[in-house]
Amino acid sequence: MTAVPARPADSFREVLDASDISRALTRIAHEIVERNKGCDHLVLLGIPSRGVPLARRIAAKLSEIDNSHVPVGSIDITMYRDDLRLKPARALAHTEVPPEGIDGRVVILVDDVLFSGRTIRAAMDAVSDLGRPQAIQLATLVDRGHRELPIRADYVGKNLPTAQSEAVHVKLTEIDEQDSVVLGVDAQ
Amino acid sequence: MNTHMKAHLLSTTDLDREAALQILDTAEELARVSDMPIKKMPTLRGRTVVNLFFEDSTRTRISFEAAAKRLSADVINFSAKGSSVSKGESLKDTALTLAAMGADAVVIRHSMSGAPHRLAHADWMDAHVINAGDGTHEHPTQALLDAFTLRQHLGDHITASAEGSTGLDGLHVAIVGDVLHSRVARSNVHLLNTLGAKVTVVAPPTLMPLHTDNWPCEGSYSLDEVLPNVDAVMMLRVQHERMDGGFFPSAREYSQRYGLTVQRAATMPDHAIVMHPGPMNRGLEIESRVADSPRSVIVDQVRNGVSVRMAVLYLLLGGSESALGDGAA
């Protein structure tokens, strides 16, 4: 691998700020209601780590829009990854299926960035081990392209053209103490 | 996040606190698998786990087998009982056979202390080795499932620690019985101490190991003195051969002095739990009604065994080889 010259962290530029993120999630919530003709039978499953707070935020917006309670859970996909053997064994994140379950419901997977699609492939396998949903849909805050599998998102906050070498980092107050999406090249 | 486990699990002395907690935390997540409609994950697809049992232990073997299968590993059961000491195949030749068959991990139970250590370090094969009980040495996955069970049941009595994960800080656990010959005791003394618990081993003097200055525990000859101060008591199985070995005068006297009777159990604090690695000698080291009482978490120990062994298999085999500690090469 050729050496990548180190760049200071501030070479990342912000592509979404807090209000952009909020607006994007509001729009996603509206599209979810529209597409599913309401919120009945929906379940939001966030993919750890940042998909989980995003799922909670979307659920909160759904309850504002539709005045209904949408169950939220999380689904860890570590054990379903296809690149497990390429990296050290990772600690597992939390999987929490809401008490309502997923059978016969529309599961909306929520992730922060959609890139190769491999995470979503793993998530669909994980979901099918949990039960049999009526349908699976996908919501993502950022779609940065470069898909390696025939997967597309149903709800996208922001389509972000990127180079393969670039990195997209989503920061959320629940984890990172600020809301922001930045684009740049990781220092090696 | 990197795993802290080494390429083999031979002894609980190999586990530092961080590694031990990682196994328990991973096991906690994996425990949910048994609640899923499909109790299986694709994680170890294409990996081969060999259960190499030189000693009968159906319980331990099926627990490892269930764990490996829930992670989609191919499982080969190799029952080699009696073939090592007698004129059968040597451990070395067995190892060469397993290597040729492409075993990725070998779970070994052996009547001789140190056999897993030899399998791991003698240059016979390069699979990961998991000690499923060796002689009178160690039984690390039993200790891990015991720690898991203690954490599960005694959460309210554990002192919170600064790290994100809960240990066993502040707990007092008594391990009672044939400590001298117990691999369960050896593994637990070290692991429970690593996780912050205070351990007292209780045994008649003939079954108390000598020269234990380096053991991180206290010792007592009196069960009655220890019981009122424990959060958990772990009763060890009395092996039948010990009864004929002159270690104590009779089974009756043993159970009178060291058996956990209903009367004795009543002297424990209300919250204290009763554990046993199984299989139990009801009426000898533990009275039947105590084993079946609400204090008893013996069935939970068995259930937790599968989750803990899944965690160990995942952390040893789930990632890339290069990430697995210094023993991997």
Add this chain to the structure above:
Amino acid sequence: MSAIVLKNVRPLGGANVDVLIDNGVIAAIGEDLPVDQAHIVDGKGAVLLPGFVDLHTHLREPGREDAETVETGTAAAARGGFTAVFAMANSTPVADSAAVVEQVWRLGREIGLCDVHPVGAVSVGLRGEQLAELGTMADSAARVRVFSDDGHCVSDALLMRRALEYVKAFDGVIAQHAQEPALTAGADMNEGEVSSQLGLRGWPRVAEESIIARDIMLAEYVDSRLHLCHVSTAGSVELVRQAKARGVKVTAEVTPHHLSLTDELARTYDPAFKVNPPLRTSADVEAVRAGLADGTLDVVGTDHAPHADQDKDCEWGCASFGMLGLQTALSVVVDAMVSTGALDWAGVADRMSIRPAQIGQLTDQGRPIEVGEPANLVLVDPAATWVVDPEELGSKSHNSPFAGHTLPAQVVLTLLRGKMTYSLQEKVAR
């Protein structure tokens, strides 16, 4: 046989001299000896010692020729600087009759690398029940004087008393393997902190010391000679020290491995470190070193115990007890005793040659380096170091606990009655 001149050698580490060897004896000692028609060996200041005598060797022949033969064992002995070894009786068949001891003795003579003196069994079949024909073995061509059930303890007090008494008729000595059997049933290693952690069955020191105490009292009572094999504990050393102070006719031996290794090595579960008596603690190592230094322990005996690969390449519990010793003995003694200042070269000669020859009643071994004495000699380069490679040793087996160790002092030349049995530089013709 052509004469040999050893140029620039230092007898017992003293001043540089030349030593002329002719007709199997030391013919002259002096400076600038004439070298006409003599084979010249330039010692370059190496130390000249009397050839070593090992009271405790297992040659495995007859019975386990896959592990060692008289030929390979004596080759290892010659390379280790030994000119005489006592072959223990636990062969198959057991050396409990004149026929077996004479066979072993003859094999040694025919091969000619090192004198082989068979040790006779104390009891028939080493079973500890009935005295073997000690007198017949003593009267045989092998002239047996040392008797031992080594590998087994003569645990029956009455049998031990009778043996001690009986050998007085021909000035024999009973070499006891002190191991109380009931206290060591199934034992695998030293009983202590390490065994309790490793879950290996302990071999308590009291099992050695209780037999030593008993046998000292028996020897004192019947006024006979007792030799104690492989003393391994601080308590044993103290028992021998007290007995000698009382004038009991007791002698004792320590192995190179008990002078240098501890039970911590069992943590590897590598059977290379499994031996009987077991490796003890560092306090015991200190005690046996002190005992050897002050003469309480009379001799270094190797307890050279070859084992076929398959008997060591296995689980600890399945493995045989024992270690190779002949070829590493001198270097280990130098490392443990000479480098530390506990013994000088004269001391090495005393403990590895003179005293063992006396105990074994050999008249032509362990002699002073003087004109007219038999040329049983070893030349040692004290400055050299070497790395132990089990594949390169003279023994047929490979079970050295010192594999990979870098050891000080190297045997350069061994002479048996003036004939080269080993030379580091030259190929030795047989």
